[in-house]
Amino acid sequence: MRFDANLKWLFTELPFESRFDAAAAAGFEGVEYPNPYDHDPAVLAGRLREAGLEQVLINTPPGADACRADGFREGFAQAMEYALALGSGLVHVRAGALPEGVSRERAEARLVANLAWAAGQSRGSGVRLVLEAQNHRDSPGCVLRTQAQAAAVAEALDADHVGVLFDLYHAQVDEGDLVTKVRELLPYTFHYQVADPPGRHEPGTGEIGWRAVFGAIRESGYRGWIGCEYEPQGRTIDGLGWIEELAG
Ligand SMILES: O=C(O)C(=O)[C@@H](O)CO
Numbered sequence: 065m066r067f068d069a070n071l072k073w074l075f076t077e078l079p080f081e082s083r084f085d086a087a088a089a090a091g092f093e094g095v096e097y098p099n100p101y102d103h104d105p106a107v108l109a110g111r112l113r114e115a116g117l118e119q120v121l122i123n124t125p126p127g128a129d130a131c132r133a134d135g136f137r138e139g140f141a142q143a144m145e146y147a148l149a150l151g152s153g154l155v156h157v158r159a160g161a162l163p164e165g166v167s168r169e170r171a172e173a174r175l176v177a178n179l180a181w182a183a184g185q186s187r188g189s190g191v192r193l194v195l196e197a198q199n200h201r202d203s204p205g206c207v208l209r210t211q212a213q214a215a216a217v218a219e220a221l222d223a224d225h226v227g228v229l230f231d232l233y234h235a236q237v238d239e240g241d242l243v244t245k246v247r248e249l250l251p252y253t254f255h256y257q258v259a260d261p262p263g264r265h266e267p268g269t270g271e272i273g274w275r276a277v278f279g280a281i282r283e284s285g286y287r288g289w290i291g292c293e294y295e296p297q298g299r300t301i302d303g304l305g306w307i308e309e310l311a312g
Pocket residue numbers: 098123156158196198231234257293
């Protein structure tokens with residue numbers, strides 16, 4: 065299994081631009097971070113190249129949520145520019161939270177319409193789009209609430225470059241039954257993220273049965289990346305033993 069380092073969450077002992085070398089020195093071959101937009105893409109591409117890292121995933125910019133009527137298209141265009149400049153194979157298209165005064169039905173309809181447009185814009189680019197359901201506690205009002213809903217939206221778009229970012233932390237908080245979901249969602253899963261509830265720290269620090277979950281992922285034949293999106297309990301490097309212990 066291939067784990068990548070989420071540089072928003074890992075190696076925060078260091079300034080952002082130094083986290084690339086730290087991730088490579090710790091043995092990671094890929095990185096993800098949600099928000100590259102405060103940085104010059106050429107500088108980020110240079111950091112990746114010098115550290116020998118692959119850019120795995122970025123998000124659409126904050127505020128450019130797919131459930132909203134305004135701002136989505138401009139934000140998505142910017143995300144595509146960065147994805148192509150960084151060689152990021154995945155863009156997480158943020159669904160966003162239910163806007164005030166807008167019904168759930170209306171927000172879901174906008175989400176599908178915006179995604180259909182984004183799927184058309186990105187078709188043939190080599191960039192794949194992913195949708196992430198987030199739990200009610202960390203992301204109140206998130207329009208995508210369950211893994212099944214994210215998969216249903218991806219399926220409805222009928223575009224083979226649109227799939228699911230299956231965040232096992234969010235799924236455990238609101239849903240559980242992770243092994244079954246790993247098996248059922250396999251055709252839609254383009255990316256995983258890991259953290260252990262309730263603390264959102266390293267796998268093995270909380271309530272998830274990681275040996276069973278990683279076993280199911282391995283047996284499924286999944287070949288993509290698994291993003292380490294957790295808050296280390298101490299120094300990042302001191303907490304990486306779980307990779308060998310639980311997934312090795
Ligand atoms: O919060 C999460 O979980 C994420 O993956 C973020 O990228 C949401 O933007």
